[in-house]
Amino acid sequence: MTLSMYSASVPVFKQILNSLLAILDKADAHVTEKKIDPQALLQFRLYPDMLPFTRQIQIACDFAKGCSARLGGVDVPAFEDNERSFAELKARITKTLAFIDTVPQDQIAGSEQRAITTGSGEKTKHFTGQTYLLHYALPHFFFHATTAYDILRHNGLEIGKKDFIGSY
């Protein structure tokens, strides 16, 4: 089996999104046990002009769904950014996982040279599918997923790199 645009995208997103689901469970249990206001973690930023935890999770989901949809040539579904709890963030991830599984694998396969456009106006970017996946979507996805993990670790949640890498 040779490497495909499908194998380098959807299964990778699924691995890390499933890790984040398990990490969110641990964060939720932690704040309950320690009687911490969940917003202390959900709104935590590693620096005042960085995005809070909730946005990191939302954006990681957006790169997973946006990349899978664009490579597969289907519309990118819009998700409202209205999550206010660990449970709601878990639901967003679950919704993302469900969506990326609906993108036909055979439409993602062969998308190496597909013309991909993101953004609009001055922020419009043009890519081939391969450059978009490897050099843009995956780095952004991992950036936000790791930063979400780092925020929780920085706040004392007892998780380790194994929780981030998860199962594959």
Add this chain to the structure above:
Amino acid sequence: MTLSMYSASVPVFKQILNSLLAILDKADAHVTEKKIDPQALLQFRLYPDMLPFTRQIQIACDFAKGCSARLGGVDVPAFEDNERSFAELKARITKTLAFIDTVPQDQIAGSEQRAITTGSGEKTKHFTGQTYLLHYALPHFFFHATTAYDILRHNGLEIGKKDFIGSY
């Protein structure tokens, strides 16, 4: 051009390692300008039982060189973990970039089913090349590179996600 094990590995590592080089320059200039002891950043951990900045950079380099070497079927060069300054960390990255460029591209291409073994004793892991690259080496690489970035951001270095994503 179809996706290859080469295009999904070495050029991705190069993109992010080059970003880290530029970020290290900014960190070095920052501590000089602000008269900060460089060790305050080099030894900084986001939590006491997390690894310090220096180790994050070293390990990111190790995943880049280890993955490129194993996929290419060449020996993994051993690097001493003795960097004590931003300049030395830059040299480590430069050495890593130089090494991964020596691994023959045509030996990495076609490594999807190559048997890859990492670790030893109880920690031995067996992979196919494809699983190793997509589900192990790339996630670990991005994890450490992002955490290095997060440490500097948390300490007030004026960098943004564009610095992390870099050029591709």
